[in-house]
Each structure stands twice: as C-alpha cells, then as structure tokens.
Amino acid sequence: MGWIALRMLTGDKVKYYGLIFGIAFSTLLIAQQSTLFVNLMLRASAAVWDVTDADIWVMDSRAEFVDGTKPLPSTDLYRVRGVPGVAWAVPNLRQGATVRTAAGELEQVTVVGLDDATLIGLPPRILRGSLGDLSAPDSLFIDDVGSRKLFPNADPVGQEIELNDRRAVIRGVVDANPSFTSGVLLYTQYSNALNYVPGTRNRMTFVLARAAEAKDAPATARRIEAATGLRARTQSEFARDSIYYVAANTGIPINFGLTVLLGFIVGVAIVGLTFSLFIRDNIKQFGALKAIGVTNAKIRGMVALQAGWIGFIGYGIGIGLATAFIVIGGNNSDTFKGFYVPWQVLVGVGIAVLLMVFGTGFIALLKVLRTEPAEVFR
Amino acid sequence: MRDPAISVRGIVKDFGNGETRVRALHGIDIDVFPGELTYLVGESGSGKTTLISIVAGILYPTQGSVRVFGSEIYDLSKNALVLFRLANIGFIFQQYNLIPTLTAAENASVPLVAAGMKRGQAVERARSALDKLNIGQLAERLPRQMSGGQQQRVAIARALVHDPRLIVCDEPTAALDASSGRRVMDLLREVAIQPDRAVIIVTHDNRVFDLADRILEIEDGRMVGDRRPDKTKPLQQELQH
Numbered sequence: 107m108g109w110i111a112l113r114m115l116t117g118d119k120v121k122y123y124g125l126i127f128g129i130a131f132s133t134l135l136i137a138q139q140s141t142l143f144v145n146l147m148l149r150a151s152a153a154v155w156d157v158t159d160a161d162i163w164v165m166d167s168r169a170e171f172v173d174g175t176k177p178l179p180s181t182d183l184y185r186v187r188g189v190p191g192v193a194w195a196v197p198n199l200r201q202g203a204t205v206r207t208a209a210g211e212l213e214q215v216t217v218v219g220l221d222d223a224t225l226i227g228l229p230p231r232i233l234r235g236s237l238g239d240l241s242a243p244d245s246l247f248i249d250d251v252g253s254r255k256l257f258p259n260a261d262p263v264g265q266e267i268e269l270n271d272r273r274a275v276i277r278g279v280v281d282a283n284p285s286f287t288s289g290v291l292l293y294t295q296y297s298n299a300l301n302y303v304p305g306t307r308n309r310m311t312f313v314l315a316r317a318a319e320a321k322d323a324p325a326t327a328r329r330i331e332a333a334t335g336l337r338a339r340t341q342s343e344f345a346r347d348s349i350y351y352v353a354a355n356t357g358i359p360i361n362f363g364l365t366v367l368l369g370f371i372v373g374v375a376i377v378g379l380t381f382s383l384f385i386r387d388n389i390k391q392f393g394a395l396k397a398i399g400v401t402n403a404k405i406r407g408m409v410a411l412q413a414g415w416i417g418f419i420g421y422g423i424g425i426g427l428a429t430a431f432i433v434i435g436g437n438n439s440d441t442f443k444g445f446y447v448p449w450q451v452l453v454g455v456g457i458a459v460l461l462m463v464f465g466t467g468f469i470a471l472l473k474v475l476r477t478e479p480a481e482v483f484r
Numbered sequence: 485m486r487d488p489a490i491s492v493r494g495i496v497k498d499f500g501n502g503e504t505r506v507r508a509l510h511g512i513d514i515d516v517f518p519g520e521l522t523y524l525v526g527e528s529g530s531g532k533t534t535l536i537s538i539v540a541g542i543l544y545p546t547q548g549s550v551r552v553f554g555s556e557i558y559d560l561s562k563n564a565l566v567l568f569r570l571a572n573i574g575f576i577f578q579q580y581n582l583i584p585t586l587t588a589a590e591n592a593s594v595p596l597v598a599a600g601m602k603r604g605q606a607v608e609r610a611r612s613a614l615d616k617l618n619i620g621q622l623a624e625r626l627p628r629q630m631s632g633g634q635q636q637r638v639a640i641a642r643a644l645v646h647d648p649r650l651i652v653c654d655e656p657t658a659a660l661d662a663s664s665g666r667r668v669m670d671l672l673r674e675v676a677i678q679p680d681r682a683v684i685i686v687t688h689d690n691r692v693f694d695l696a697d698r699i700l701e702i703e704d705g706r707m708v709g710d711r712r713p714d715k716t717k718p719l720q721q722e723l724q725h
Contacts, residue, residue, distance in 0.1 A: 107597060107598060109603055110583065110586065110590075110594065110597060113583070113585050113586055113590070114583060114585055114586075116585070117584065117585020117586075118584075118585065388583075390579070390581050391581060391582075391583045391584075393581070394575070394577060394581035395594070395598070396542075396566075397540070397542050397569070397575050398569065398570065398575055398594060398595055398598060398642075399566050399567060399568075399569040399570020399571070399573070399595065399598055399599075400566075400570070400598045401563060401566050401567070402566075404598065478542070478543070479542040480537040480542045480543040482575075482577055482581055
C-alpha cells in the first residue's frame with residue numbers, strides 16, 4: 107500500500123508542496139538559529155581552544171570565564187610550578203587596550219602576552235611571518251579577522267600602530283578563532299605586553315600549565331587548587347565554564363530559543379493544518395479503503411509513510427539550505443568564520459521534525475481511524 | 485433447494501441512546517441466493533443502506549446474525565472481519581470513491597494490493613478487468629479525465645478484480661444520467677453474475693428495475709415485499725399490484 111499512500115500524497119500538488127515548504131522552512135529556521143547559537147556560544151571558549159599546548163588554566167579563585175578574571179601576582183607562577191604532576195607552567199596575559207590605526211580610528215583590542223621563551227598561548231597556525239619575528243622589538247602578531255578589520259585594504263605586515271600610546275609593529279598574522287565579541291587580538295611576548303597594557307601591581311592573567319601525563323590533567327588541576335587556593339581548570343572544563351557564563355549572563359539563549367520555538371510552532375501550524383486538510387479531502391477514499399478491507403494497521407502505515415516522506419524531503423531541503431547559509435557565510439564573511447553545523451544540531455532538528463510530522467500525522471490519523479467504513483454508504 | 489449465499493436473521497439496528505434512540509431496522513430476515521441479481525429497494529430513510537452495510541460487514545447490528553457463505557461474520561474478530569471483506573466482498577459506491585491521484589488501472593488494483601499482491605502484477609490484472617468492462621483504453625487516465633459512467637465502470641472493475649463471492653452496490657446509477665445508468669447496470673449484470681456469486685444492489689432507480697432477478701422491498705425498517713419480477717411485464721406495473 108506504500109506506493110498508493112505516496113501517490114495520494116504527491117498527487118495533490120498544492121498540499122504536497124505546502125507540507126514540504128512548511129517542514130523545510132521550519133527546519134531551516136530551527137537549524138540555522140541553533141547553529142548560529144551553538145557557534146556563538148563556542149566563540150565564548152575560542153581563546154581557550156586556541157591554546158593547544160597547555161591543558162590546565164590557572165586563574166583567580168573567583169574567575170568564571172576567559173575574559174572575566176582578576177590578575178594574579180607573578181609569584182603564583184612559581185607556586186603552580188611547584189605542584190606535583192605539573193610538567194611546566196608559563197605566564198599568560200590577556201587584557202584590553204585601545205589601538206589608534208594609521209587612519210586615526212580607535213579600536214578596542216585584546217592584547218595577549220605569551221611566555222617570552224616558549225610563546226605558548228599563540229594559535230598554532232601562523233599565516234604570515236614566523237615565530238622568530240615576535241622576538242624583534244615592539245613586535246605583534248595579529249589575528250586574521252582582526253587584520254582585515256584594522257587594515258581593510260592593506261597588507262597588515264609591517265604596519266605600525268599606536269597601542270596605548272606606544273608604538274608597535276605588526277610582523278605576522280595568525281589564524282585564530284574569533285572571540286565572542288569578535289574583537290581584534292594582538293599577540294606579543296609577555297615582557298612586551300607588560301609595556302603595552304596599563305600597569306597594576308599584579309599583571310599576570312593566567313598561568314598556563316601542562317600535566318606530566320595528559321590523562322592526569324583533571325587530577326593535577328585539583329591538586330593545583332588544593333595547593334594554591336587558585337582556580338585550576340582543564341582546557342575542556344574552562345571552555346565549558348566560559349560558555350556557561352555567557353549563556354547565563356546574556357539574553358542570547360532566550361532570544362535564540364524563542365526563534366527556534368517559533369520555527370517549531372510555525373512548522374507544526376503549517377504542517378498540521380495542511381495535513382489535516384489533506385486527510386479531510388481524502389477521508390472518503392480512506393473510508394472506501396477501510397470498507398474494501400484495508401486494515402487499520404495498514405492505514406496507520408500509509409499515514410506514517412506519508413508523514414515520514416514529507417518529513418524526510420522537508421528536512422533535507424531545510425538542512426541543505428541552512429548548511430549552505432553557514433558554509434557560504436563562513437567562506438565569504440568574517441562574521442561566520444569557523445562556523446559549522448554540529449551533528450547535534452542535525453540530530454536535534456531531526457527529532458523536532460519527527461515530532462512535527464508524526465505528531466500532526468497522528469492527529470490526522472485519528473480522524474481516519476474513527477471513520478466508520480459504513481460512512482462511505484451514507 | 486439451493487443454499488443461500490447470505491442469511492440474515494432477526495437483524496435489529498438502533499442508532500443513538502436513551503431518548504434519542506432510533507430503531508432503523510426491526511427484525512429483518514432475508515436470504516440472498518447466488519447467481520442472482522438482487523435489488524434492495526425502498527424510499528429514502530427506509531433502512532436499505534443500513535441493511536446493506538450490515539450485510540456487507542461494515543456496520544455492526546444491534547441484534548441478529550448475518551451468515552455470508554457459511555461464515556457468521558459478526559462472530560469474527562474485528563480484524564478477521566476486515567480480512568473477510570477483503571477476500572469475499574466487492575464494493576461499488578454511489579460516488580465511486582476512486583482515489584483521484586491514481587490511474588484507472590491503479591484504482592482497480594487496490595483490493596489486490598491490499599491483499600498483498602505486488603504492484604505490477606496487481607495493475608496487470610486490473611487492466612484485464614478494465615478490458616472486460618470495455619474501458620481498457622482508459623487504463624492510464626485519472627478519474628477526473630473520465631465521465632461519471634466511465635468512473636463507475638472503474639469502480640466495478642475494482643469490485644470484481646479480486647473475484648469476490650459477494651458484490652454489494654449502493655445506488656450505482658444515482659450519479660449517472662439515464663443512458664449511462666442503464667449501460668452500467670447492463671454491464672454489471674453481464675460481468676458480475678456468476679453461479680457462485682451473490683450480487684445485491686441498493687437502488688431506488690426504477691429505470692433499471694427490469695434487470696433484477698429478485699426485488700426485496702423495505703419500508704420503515706421492515707421487509708414489505710419479496711418478488712421475482714415477471715420480465716414480460718413492465719416492472720412498475722408489477723410493483724403497483
């Protein structure tokens with residue numbers, strides 16, 4: 107009976123395309139908004155994932171996320187190094203500053219101070235320049251998105267900027283994940299960074315450490331906390347903390363959540379209404395099938411197949427459009443740099459579509475099942 | 485004496501409950517024999533559609549029993565009754581109830597497909613059924629591309645395609661003009677009547693009464709007439725006696 111069910115469905119072009127449009131539109135809205143939400147949230151942890159060598163971040167005991175910390179005294183670096191299980195530990199500075207560009211514009215930037223000797227904390231992919239270039243006086247590396255923001259039509263390498271009233275020269279470009287605020291990131295040696303950012307007694311933002319055994323990172327972090335009273339988080343823990351902080355302290359989850367909910371409701375409304383019209387228009391035919399001897403189980407199978415079919419096609423179109431939006435956006439705009447469609451979004455939207463089509467299909471089916479075959483004689 | 489194909493005994497049917505209860509059938513007893521074209525006639529509201537629905541196994545009676553080719557159909561489980569209908573009963577509806585998005589051949593193949601036959605084989609058999617009804621050339625047409633008479637022939641093909649032992653027709657000519665109705669009934673008589681098959685037609689179309697082998701009359705839920713028309717006389721004249 108499957109092909110009969112599909113022919114009944116696809117033969118009524120207006121309703122068929124209406125159903126597919128409803129699901130595709132809903133899928134697009136839910137998938138696109140969920141993807142943007144997830145990627146924006148991931149940006150809250152971008153700075154953490156850009157540091158690939160260290161697996162433990164140590165910070166002030168009250169720090170909650172990567173851009174919300176209180177500087178530490180430099181002696182804390184040695185306290186961390188003294189904890190058993192710590193292979194090495196280096197200082198890291200992360201602080202806001204103001205840049206005046208050659209065009210005279212002011213731009214808020216984040217200065218990241220890297221351990222002078224090891225440059226740990228620099229994103230692994232260098233697009234322009236080499237590690238040695240950071241050793242030159244007043245040298246900075248800039249992130250690729252920031253370079254296009256500060257120097258839209260010029261080669262950033264060799265450009266001089268005024269950073270908190272001090273001269274600095276861009277000598278390289280790195281491929282960094284844009285931060286949540288999409289601010290410009292400037293990387294320099296720790297000793298240089300101390301000169302660029304306003305001075306207070308304590309200057310060090312983080313201690314970046316590595317456990318002697320990678321698998322022992324969580325236990326080592328707990329030991330650091332116990333020994334120093336500081337907050338020590340593994341890379342994944344700190345990334346998660348940063349995401350939770352942004353999620354809990356901004357209206358982003360509510361706004362995106364409302365849009366996703368709206369997409370679902372619109373989908374249910376369109377699909378439910380159209381499906382119910384489709385069933386109503388075919389109720390005599392379903393009644394005739396029941397009279398002829400088609401069992402309720404087969405009728406259920408027919409409606410399930412119809413629901414599954416429109417769900418599959420609508421989902422495919424919606425996900426295709428959402429993915430195209432993200433891929434094209436990512437390739438052509440710094441706004442979407444690094445954005446991708448997580449598999450969890452695909453699964454989540456798939457579940458939403460299943461609920462949508464089978465929920466509305468079930469309600470429409472009740473009407474068919476309640477139809478007495480004798481009604482075709484009335 | 486021949487065994488009846490259908491034995492209806494003491495059928496009572498009530499609709500509604502309590503004060504709103506209406507008795508549509510008051511203890512109907514009839515036998516229908518194979519190899520005959522049996523008409524069930526009566527005014528609107530007389531109970532003929534209710535009775536034929538009960539005989540066809542699609543409406544449970546309040547009281548009484550219905551035996552179709554030896555099976556007490558209302559003793560069967562619901563699912564078994566559905567399968568009994570699929571195997572033994574062909575339906576022809578007043579409004580045809582063809583699926584508008586299927587071709588004539590596909591529509592006629594529905595009972596075979598429902599019984600589990602593969603699509604290609606079922607459609608091929610349906611084409612043969614359409615050929616027998618002289619509409620083989622319309623096999624690929626959709627219902628909306630056919631006249632009412634042609635659609636009713638497709639419905640007849642659908643009723644006959646699986647070779648059922650009982651054919652049940654509800655006002656098969658009501659939606660047709662006089663000549664189309666006559667042709668459809670002629671055709672039905674020609675292809676449906678078999679020695680081991682019973683055919684019951686509900687109608688109040690007196691233009692085709694002369695084609696019946698037997699006429700059962702129902703009035704206000706009671707059987708009031710059972711006659712075998714003398715085909716040498718105009719039927720209306722006979723019914724008035």
